[in-house]
Structure formats: C-alpha cells, structure tokens
Amino acid sequence: MSMSPAQKTAFEAMGGFTPADSTLLLSGLVLAVALVFAGWAILNGYRGWAAGHLSQGRFFSLMLKVALIYILLTFLVLR
Template sequence: MSMSPQQVTAFQAMGGFTPQQSTTLFIGLVLSSALLFAAWALASGYRGWATGQISQAKFVGLTLKVILIYILLTFLLLH
C-alpha cells in the first residue's frame, strides 16, 4: 500500500527526509550488517582452517554458504 500525497508531505515535514530515503537507509544498514557478519564468519573460518581445527572442505563450504546468503539477501532487498 502506497502513501497518499498528504501522508508523504507529513512524513517529510516531521522526519526531514522522504520515505524512499528511509528505505534506502534501512537497506544499506541491513546489507552492511550482513557484510560485517560475512567478514567475521570468513575470518573465524580461516583461523580455524589455518590452525587445523577445521578441514579445507568445511572452510570452502562455509565460504560458499556465506557468499550465497549475501547474494540472496542482496537480491531480495534490491529487487
């Protein structure tokens, strides 16, 4: 359901920004949080692989899962 012109005007008057700008901000925050999580997961996986705690196959699996999740999240949010 879209907002009426009066609602958009009221939103801009009280918030100082448009609804589209708030949506862009929300999507940016979600994607940046997901990217930080991906970096943390890959760094932790690499440390485990480098110290021999996990196998190379598990590290590759982790990497593929993280990449797939980020691609799907990006597609769902930006489509």
C-alpha cells in the same frame, strides 16, 4: 501499500527526508550488518582452517554458504 500524497507531505515535513531515503538507509544498514557478519564468519573459518581444526573442503563450504546467503539477502533487500 503506497502512501497518499498527504501522508508523504506529512512524512517529509516531520522527518525532513523522503520515504525513499529512509528505505535506502534501512537497506544499507541491513546489508552493512550482513557484510560485517560475513567477514566475521569467514575470518573465524580461516582461523579454524589455519589451526587445523577445519578441513579445506569445510572452509570452502563455509565461504560458499556465506556468499550465497549474502547474495540472496542482497536480492531480497534491493528488490
């Protein structure tokens, strides 16, 4: 649902930025949080693999899952 011109004008007057700018900010924050989570998951997986608690195949599976989730989230957020 798109905003009417009067709504856009009111939004810009009160917020000081356009609705597109707020969408861009929210999308960036979501992807930044997802990237931090991906880094945390891969780092913990690496620590488990280096300590011998995780096999190489499971570590590769973890990296693949994290990458696919991030790619899917990027596609859904930026679409």
